[in-house]
Amino acid sequence: MTLVMVVDDDQDLAEMLGIVLTGAGIDVDLVSRGDEVLEVFRNNPPDLVLLDVMLPGLDGIEVCKLIRAESMVPIVMLSAKGDTHDVVRGLEAGADDYMVKPFRHPSELIARIRTRLRRTNADVSGLLTIGDLSIDVTAHEISRGAKKIALTRLEFDLLVALAKEPGRVFTRDALLGEVWGYRHSTDTRLVNVHVQRLRSKVEHDPERPEIVMTVRGVGYKAGVLGGS
Amino acid sequence: MNRIAIKVRTSLASKVIVSTVLLSLGVVWLTGSALYSQLSDGVKQVNLETSLAEARSSFFNAQYQFLLINGAQTSIISKAVQDVIIASTAVSLNQDRKSIFVSRFGIPAKSIGKTPSPDYSTATDGLDVSSFPTELRKRVRSSDLVEYQYAKVRYQNRADANVLIAGRRIAIPDSGNYEMYLVYSLNNQSKTLSLIQSSLLITGLALLFLIGLITWLVVRQVVRPVREAARIAQQFTQGDFSQRMKVESTDEIATLGNAFNDMALSLESQISRLENLSRVQQRFVSDVSHELRTPLTTLRMASEVIYSHRESFDPTISRSSELLVAQLDRFERLLEDLLEVSRFDAEVAVLEPVDFDLVNLIERCIQDVRANSHDHVISINIDHETEHVMIKADIRRVERIMRNLLSNALDHAEDKPVNVTIVSTESEVAIGVRDYGTGIEATALSRVFDRFWRADPSRARVRGGTGLGLSIALEDARLHNGELDAWGLPGEGAHFVLTLPKIAGEQIAGRPIRPQPFDYPQNV
Numbered sequence: 001m002t003l004v005m006v007v008d009d010d011q012d013l014a015e016m017l018g019i020v021l022t023g024a025g026i027d028v029d030l031v032s033r034g035d036e037v038l039e040v041f042r043n044n045p046p047d048l049v050l051l052d053v054m055l056p057g058l059d060g061i062e063v064c065k066l067i068r069a070e071s072m073v074p075i076v077m078l079s080a081k082g083d084t085h086d087v088v089r090g091l092e093a094g095a096d097d098y099m100v101k102p103f104r105h106p107s108e109l110i111a112r113i114r115t116r117l118r119r120t121n122a123d124v125s126g127l128l129t130i131g132d133l134s135i136d137v138t139a140h141e142i143s144r145g146a147k148k149i150a151l152t153r154l155e156f157d158l159l160v161a162l163a164k165e166p167g168r169v170f171t172r173d174a175l176l177g178e179v180w181g182y183r184h185s186t187d188t189r190l191v192n193v194h195v196q197r198l199r200s201k202v203e204h205d206p207e208r209p210e211i212v213m214t215v216r217g218v219g220y221k222a223g224v225l226g227g228s
Numbered sequence: 229m230n231r232i233a234i235k236v237r238t239s240l241a242s243k244v245i246v247s248t249v250l251l252s253l254g255v256v257w258l259t260g261s262a263l264y265s266q267l268s269d270g271v272k273q274v275n276l277e278t279s280l281a282e283a284r285s286s287f288f289n290a291q292y293q294f295l296l297i298n299g300a301q302t303s304i305i306s307k308a309v310q311d312v313i314i315a316s317t318a319v320s321l322n323q324d325r326k327s328i329f330v331s332r333f334g335i336p337a338k339s340i341g342k343t344p345s346p347d348y349s350t351a352t353d354g355l356d357v358s359s360f361p362t363e364l365r366k367r368v369r370s371s372d373l374v375e376y377q378y379a380k381v382r383y384q385n386r387a388d389a390n391v392l393i394a395g396r397r398i399a400i401p402d403s404g405n406y407e408m409y410l411v412y413s414l415n416n417q418s419k420t421l422s423l424i425q426s427s428l429l430i431t432g433l434a435l436l437f438l439i440g441l442i443t444w445l446v447v448r449q450v451v452r453p454v455r456e457a458a459r460i461a462q463q464f465t466q467g468d469f470s471q472r473m474k475v476e477s478t479d480e481i482a483t484l485g486n487a488f489n490d491m492a493l494s495l496e497s498q499i500s501r502l503e504n505l506s507r508v509q510q511r512f513v514s515d516v517s518h519e520l521r522t523p524l525t526t527l528r529m530a531s532e533v534i535y536s537h538r539e540s541f542d543p544t545i546s547r548s549s550e551l552l553v554a555q556l557d558r559f560e561r562l563l564e565d566l567l568e569v570s571r572f573d574a575e576v577a578v579l580e581p582v583d584f585d586l587v588n589l590i591e592r593c594i595q596d597v598r599a600n601s602h603d604h605v606i607s608i609n610i611d612h613e614t615e616h617v618m619i620k621a622d623i624r625r626v627e628r629i630m631r632n633l634l635s636n637a638l639d640h641a642e643d644k645p646v647n648v649t650i651v652s653t654e655s656e657v658a659i660g661v662r663d664y665g666t667g668i669e670a671t672a673l674s675r676v677f678d679r680f681w682r683a684d685p686s687r688a689r690v691r692g693g694t695g696l697g698l699s700i701a702l703e704d705a706r707l708h709n710g711e712l713d714a715w716g717l718p719g720e721g722a723h724f725v726l727t728l729p730k731i732a733g734e735q736i737a738g739r740p741i742r743p744q745p746f747d748y749p750q751n752v
Binding site: 102 | 618
């Protein structure tokens with residue numbers, strides 16, 4: 001059974017989320033305080049964390065950073081604020097995805113959670129290369145020479161999505177569909193922030209990327225070894 | 229010169245100094261010239277009286293001498309004449325030079341014996357007697373008194389000079405009647421007068437300079453606080469409200485300073501109060517949004533769970549769950565719109581421009597709007613010249629404008645088709661959304677962008693719009709420096725035209741699509 005940790009201080013919402021997720025066949029662990037998250041997380045590691053931003057005890061952003069420091073588990077932020085500033089802050093703290101309250105449909109939430117739990121690149125296996133990086137899709141490992149690079153599952157998926165079709169230019173919308181599982185979305189902030197985060201981990205110089213290249217006005221593509 | 233004129237016009241101190249000095253110049257000039265004319269009159273008078281007294285005594289002495297030697301020998305008389313001439317022209321140390329002119333007139337005395345009576349006519353000092361005024365000589369000949377006149381005479385060996393001439397008729401024994409003139413040089417007098425003149429001039433100039441200096445000092449005292457106030461006021465304009473004027477005395481300038489500082493204090497507190505209010509307001513809106521959204525999320529999820537089981541309920545509960553879901557949808561839209569409006573009002577709406585293809589976006593919006601129009605399918609035609617129109621704009625806002633315009637058009641289309649036109653030029657892009665439905669009254673045209681305004685209050689709200697859609701669309705367009713225009717006629721439909729700069733924030737040069745549609749007669 002899949003286990004999702006729901007962190008929200010609103011008892012009713014947490015209970016409702018529990019009902020909806022249980023109804024979809026997902027086990028739920030409810031936590032209501034920010035400063036209790038880490039202990040529960042260590043005792044019973046979940047497959048995904050659903051994290052509210054405004055929390056008593058410890059701010060959701062801080063909690064996100066703490067979890068990210070010791071785990072690559074997918075994190076979906078729940079926020080009552082939809083302003084870019086808040087969204088970007090959450091994503092930069094390490095969240096893979098975010099949902100602004102109120103969600104349009106509970107099914108939307110479940111779809112997002114499923115996407116984050118699924119192996120998005122199930123059709124790909126074996127070894128891929130992007131720039132001077134080699135990706136072992138099966139082992140879920142990235143390495144530059146002998147050096148291993150740790151990525152979150154989402155960052156891994158993003159890199160694989162680019163690497164498996166080296167010549168293709170991906171629009172931000174296409175990446176949103178491919179990696180996040182969104183159908184109609186124009187929320188390019190998600191892509192921009194994650195590309196930046198990915199670059200800071202895999203690029204030699206994030207200011208002059210060679211792995212994840214920007215195609216101005218269109219989107220991104222995989223960098224070719226030795227070319228620019 | 230021009231620079232000085234500008235300085236005088238723009239600087240209060242210069243203005244006051246210049247006008248004070250000019251006025252003082254007039255006063256000094258008047259008093260100076262009055263003083264000078266009085267002084268010079270006095271000097272001349274004294275000089276005249278002295279000279280005339282001396283001349284009288286000389287004439288008297290000469291007459292007396294000649295009287296004494298009446299009937300004496302010619303040589304004695306001649307000697308006496310010489311003595312008189314020498315005595316009359318003798319000058320004391322501080323006296324000006326004197327000349328004498330003696331001339332016989334009338335019938336000479338009868339000669340004694342063979343020799344004719346001697347003529348003692350003479351002129352000393354190289355006097356040119358022809359330059360003597362004839363009028364004076366006429367008077368002297370006919371008068372028994374001392375006559376005088378100012379005149380300009382010529383000398384043979386030096387320059388012409390202004391002189392005072394005093395003359396009297398004198399008789400010399402055995403010779404006849406003579407005119408005797410004493411010529412007094414006015415050299416000393418004119419020296420004295422020019423000395424007076426120059427000292428007056430120097431005093432006047434010094435006075436003017438001092439007046440200017442004093443004025444400058446006084447004016448500076450007044451102007452410095454004014455300049456200070458102006459400087460501080462300028463800082464206020466730039467948003468620095470911490471500056472205050474220094475108040476060091478208890479005069480009117482200090483009153484100005486205190487009043488200014490009071491005003492500054494009041495302004496500062498007013499502004500911080502308003503800032504505080506606006507902060508509180510924004511904070512409140514943000515809090516409300518947060519506080520409302522969490523229960524709304526729970527509500528929505530609960531209603532969806534109920535809705536998904538509606539088949540197992542009896543019809544009234546089933547219908548109720550449908551209504552619940554629909555109204556929650558509407559409530560949520562209303563909340564979002566209200567929040568957006570409050571962001572515009574608080575001026576915290578931020579533009580986040582990205583590059584994207586407008587045609588692609590509009591096609592997607594049309595698909596979505598079409599998918600949401602459950603009960604009736606209206607055709608939406610899109611007409612554009614190029615396949616892609618790349619613009620740099622806030623994609624979420626442009627999408628929202630398009631959704632609002634499209635759903636507004638569908639709301640009023642009365643099952644007739646809706647046409648969308650895209651026209652792109654060098655610097656801007658225009659999107660026209662035309663429907664052929666109910667249209668808009670001319671009087672209502674100016675109000676379509678008002679909040680919560682509805683063309684016909686009694687009309688059914690088919691799509692359950694919030695009443696804020698067009699108002700937000702207009703704000704969104706203006707945030708891009710774009711414009712949203714509306715046209716409409718009752719029964720002829722409506723035409724909404726969005727014009728955006730291709731790069732958000734730049735100016736739009738014109739309207740590639742006119743609000744008045746081409747398919748409608750232009751002259752009506």
